[in-house]
Amino acid sequence: MDFLFRVSPFAILALTFGWLALTTRRTSAEIGRKAYGFGRSGRQRLAQWLFRLSIASGLLGTGLWAIGSDSVLIWPLSVGETNGFWLTLAGLAAAAAGSVLAVFASSDMGRRWRVGVPDQAPDALVTTGLFRFSRNPVFCGMLMIALGLAVAVPADIMVGAAVAFWIACELQVRDEEEFLLGAFGNEYRDYMARVGRWF
Numbered sequence: 001m002d003f004l005f006r007v008s009p010f011a012i013l014a015l016t017f018g019w020l021a022l023t024t025r026r027t028s029a030e031i032g033r034k035a036y037g038f039g040r041s042g043r044q045r046l047a048q049w050l051f052r053l054s055i056a057s058g059l060l061g062t063g064l065w066a067i068g069s070d071s072v073l074i075w076p077l078s079v080g081e082t083n084g085f086w087l088t089l090a091g092l093a094a095a096a097a098g099s100v101l102a103v104f105a106s107s108d109m110g111r112r113w114r115v116g117v118p119d120q121a122p123d124a125l126v127t128t129g130l131f132r133f134s135r136n137p138v139f140c141g142m143l144m145i146a147l148g149l150a151v152a153v154p155a156d157i158m159v160g161a162a163v164a165f166w167i168a169c170e171l172q173v174r175d176e177e178e179f180l181l182g183a184f185g186n187e188y189r190d191y192m193a194r195v196g197r198w199f
Contacts, residue, residue: 008092009149010062016099016145017055020115020138023106027113037118043171044117050168057161058149065153074155091152098144105130105137117175121183127191134199135177135191139169173197 027035038048064074106113108129112122130137146162177197180188 010066036115038116047168047171050164054161054165061157091148095148098141102141117179
């Protein structure tokens with residue numbers, strides 16, 4: 001059980017972001033242009049940098065945790081002593097649920113999946129599936145992963161990764177809303193009135 005607890009945080013993070021990277025590549029091939037569009041403004045570059053920093057920090061922290069490292073990067077850590085079985089389990093459960101949510105929500109988008117603010121809007125606004133309940137279910141899932149992993153692996157690097165990811169999401173969501181308002185006008189305004197930003 002201890003081995004599973006140690007490897008699970010890294011596996012959840014690596015598998016989720018691996019899936020999303022493959023989805024982005026597949027969508028780019030399907031639509032014949034990049035589905036990735038970060039970096040067109042200072043705020044977009046900041047969001048991109050924070051996303052990358054948080055993911056890299058999360059992978060480093062959970063990787064060190066998985067191998068049982070005593071690196072200063074994951075102090076204070078000893079989960080068995082500081083966290084307890086049930087708190088660690090709760091964090092892992094939240095992260096796993098967030099992973100499932102992010103993967104299913106990205107699948108709901110199909111060929112309309114985008115990362116960042118691309119050159120062109122997708123051909124239609126996605127308002128079905130999980131998008132009936134949240135305008136940003138992928139981000140909701142990712143935030144659950146970040147929070148769950150910070151609980152499961154209570155180290156400064158993991159808490160910092162979660163905070164950086166949250167700030168990046170807040171910046172990104174506002175840019176995406178502006179972009180979608182320009183692309184879909186009243187259709188997106190109506191959607192905003194019906195469905196909350198987060199839930």
